[in-house]
Amino acid sequence: DAKAKGRNRYEFFSAALSEQLQEVRTLSAQLHESLVNNEFELLYQPQFDLMTGTITACEALLRWHPAHGGENVSPAVFIPLAERTDLIVQIGRWVMQQACGQVKRWQKKGINLRVDINVSARELVEPDYFARLDACRLSHGLTPQDIGIELTENILIKADNDVLEALKQQRQKGVEISIDDFGVGYSSLSYLRQFPVSHLKIDRTFLKDAPSKAYDSALMEAIVNVGHKLDLLIVAEGVETEEQARYCKELKVEYAQGYLFAKPLTVDAFEALFAKTSRGNQ
Numbered sequence: 582d583a584k585a586k587g588r589n590r591y592e593f594f595s596a597a598l599s600e601q602l603q604e605v606r607t608l609s610a611q612l613h614e615s616l617v618n619n620e621f622e623l624l625y626q627p628q629f630d631l632m633t634g635t636i637t638a639c640e641a642l643l644r645w646h647p648a649h650g651g652e653n654v655s656p657a658v659f660i661p662l663a664e665r666t667d668l669i670v671q672i673g674r675w676v677m678q679q680a681c682g683q684v685k686r687w688q689k690k691g692i693n694l695r696v697d698i699n700v701s702a703r704e705l706v707e708p709d710y711f712a713r714l715d716a717c718r719l720s721h722g723l724t725p726q727d728i729g730i731e732l733t734e735n736i737l738i739k740a741d742n743d744v745l746e747a748l749k750q751q752r753q754k755g756v757e758i759s760i761d762d763f764g765v766g767y768s769s770l771s772y773l774r775q776f777p778v779s780h781l782k783i784d785r786t787f788l789k790d791a792p793s794k795a796y797d798s799a800l801m802e803a804i805v806n807v808g809h810k811l812d813l814l815i816v817a818e819g820v821e822t823e824e825q826a827r828y829c830k831e832l833k834v835e836y837a838q839g840y841l842f843a844k845p846l847t848v849d850a851f852e853a854l855f856a857k858t859s860r861g862n863q
């Protein structure tokens with residue numbers, strides 16, 4: 582009868598739920614262990630200047646290779662998990678250290694590039710986040726221009742005065758601050774003015790069907806126009822085709838990042854690509 586059916590369904594769901602919870606717990610425990618065991622790696626995805634074709638910066642993207650856990654887990658899965666606990670703070674510290682070290686190693690090889698790191702909300706509310714960023718740069722002999730930060734709109738919207746003030750100070754020192762995945766979060770263009778940011782990274786969903794779809798093109802063009810009016814630099818995310826790259830160029834988008842140019846790369850692969858692109862432009 583219906584009652585029994587309902588109960589069965591309940592049991593089914595609760596079993597599925599506790600299985601999921603168990604999985605989350607296992608994954609969290611593994612993540613924690615992995616931090617200690619050095620199972621994380623940063624890949625670097627170049628950002629290209631669309632006018633000159635040269636690499637001007639890159640984004641550090643985290644990869645997790647669990648030693649015992651078999652296949653790799655996407656950051657789209659494990660970052661949200663880590664964000665539920667303090668683990669993201671520890672991971673973020675590792676990323677910051679690693680990125681600073683990499684910029685320095687590249688500088689010693691004559692590769693002068695900014696590395697942008699992704700920052701989670703939970704990291705920003707740590708009262709010493711920016712002091713640590715300053716200290717990390719300093720201890721590696723870096724300037725504020727060497728490490729950029731990427732924040733989503735939702736983080737900025739929810740940021741309290743202390744965080745906004747700290748961001749303003751970073752900006753005044755010359756730190757490049759990007760709004761990541763722009764257009765899919767809170768998205769009030771009028772808010773843009775209040776944020777101390779330098780770059781807008783337009784979410785790849787806007788580019789996906791532009792320029793063939795009028796609706797997407799209209800949005801894309803509106804974002805670029807407003808961004809430029811506010812003196813922001815624009816980065817197109819997820820550029821996968823020549824047509825998309827041409828379209829971005831037409832719109833006077835400054836920078837592009839995407840599989841058309843390069844996937845996130847290991848340090849060695851990045852250096853090889855960098856050598857190739859800078860040779861081609863001399």
Ligand code: C2E
Pocket residue numbers: 626641642643655656657660673676699700701731761762785818819820821838839840841845
């Ligand atoms: P994100 O910051 O928006 O990074 C861009 C994502 O798009 C990356 O996914 C990148 O590999 C992918 N991508 C780049 N070009 C293309 C393209 O042409 N087509 C498509 N389809 N995708 C492209 P990834 O590496 O899987 O990272 C996913 C998200 O995980 C990131 O999105 C970011 O939010 C988060 N994440 C990654 N590393 C870190 C980190 O160190 N700290 C924090 N807090 N979050 C991170």
Ligand code: MG
Pocket residue numbers: 640699731761
């Ligand atoms: Mg990002």
Ligand code: MG
Pocket residue numbers: 761762782784818
């Ligand atoms: Mg993004």
Ligand code: MG
Pocket residue numbers: 761762
């Ligand atoms: Mg994202």
